[in-house]
Amino acid sequence: MNELLESIKRIAWEACDAILEVYQNPIEVTDKKDSSPLTQADLSANQLISRRLSVLRPAWPILSEESAAADIEDRLSWTTFWLIDPLDGTREFINRNGEFTVNIALVHEGRPILGVIAAPVLNTMWYAVKDQGAWRQSPGEPARRIATTTWHPDQPLRIVGSRSHGGHEMERLLKVLPSYEFEGVGSSLKFCRIAEGAADCYPRPGATCEWDTGAAHIILDEAGGTVLRLDTETHKVKEPLRYNQHHSLVNPDFVALGQGLAEKWNHPGLLNLSIGTAP
Structure with a gap:
């Protein structure tokens, strides 16, 4: 799983680069059937991630926000699969506030067991593998383990x-x-x-x-x-x-x-x- 994780981290960073190429130029927006926005960055990142995941072994199916309808219908028989959002926060991307991400997860028997989130503008990545903790990392820096905090009722x-x-x-x-x-x-x-x-x-x-x-x-x-x-x-x-x-x-x-x-x-x-x- 650790070797697999390193591959997914590299893929996520490459998807960030593809998104930033579009982000640096005028953004053209079209509407999907559900009226949600779609940009070339969504499509470019999806193509890159799907292509890179498809050559990994074992070869698991891929389910993406930009998947074809036929692929989505076929998925219920899958035990293990890749679940991706190539550009989460398209509206934030269009508004150019930097708060958008690349999301890649490996799901097994209904539960995610590996996850990577990369924020292109923030140049930061968060990732986790089941039973190995959660981590935050920026390029050129060591990974730092992260943890939630406990809320106390006397605090907001x-x-x-x-x-x-x-x-x-x-x-x-x-x-x-x-x-x-x-x-x-x-x-x-x-x-x-x-x-x-x-x-x-x-x-x-x-x-x-x-x-x-x-x-x-x-x-x-x-x-x-x-x-x-x-x-x-x-x-x-x-x-x-x-x-x-x-x-x-x-x-x-x-x-x-x-x-x-x-x-x-x-x-x-x-x-x-x-x-x-x-x-």
Whole structure:
């Protein structure tokens, strides 16, 4: 797995270079069928990653945000596969705020077991392999092990959320949480903030897809955190996210949490449920 990880890290850095080539020039945007934006950077990074993964051995199938519809339908029989988002945070890329990433995960039996996130503009990478910890690294520097921190009730809850997505359900959830500080962060960098102890949680009521979370999930797990399903009605957390278990690739509502917060989250003293259930 360590040899495989080094290969994936190299591929992710190469994808960063391909994205930056587009980023340095005027950006042309088209709309996909679901009205989400698409740029040449998405396509270039996807082609590079897919081509490089296809020659690795063992040869596992590849599922990408830019995969053809036929490939997506064929996936339910896969036990082990690559799950990639070649450019997570396309809106952040278009807005040129630097908060976009390359996400590559290896999923086995419904759970990510290897994950790499690379941020081209930040020139930083986060990665993890199951049971080997989570790490942060920049080119030319030694890797540094990262870990989540434990939130204490006498401190504000440090929440990270989307810069480009929000909505009524997020507002409703925030009303039942204790005192908090909110930071808007793009792409899978929200998970990285929690994994390295700079934030406590990332609640996400609303649509995301499995490629948005796969790599980040294993990194946060190995840093001491977790990613759990969120019941939007009760605001309670449930079991961890699973991957490639259904015909739909849309994730259920979830919340990413730092160390120990899962137990505290469902405790009656954390959530003010009387506010959340009021008409």
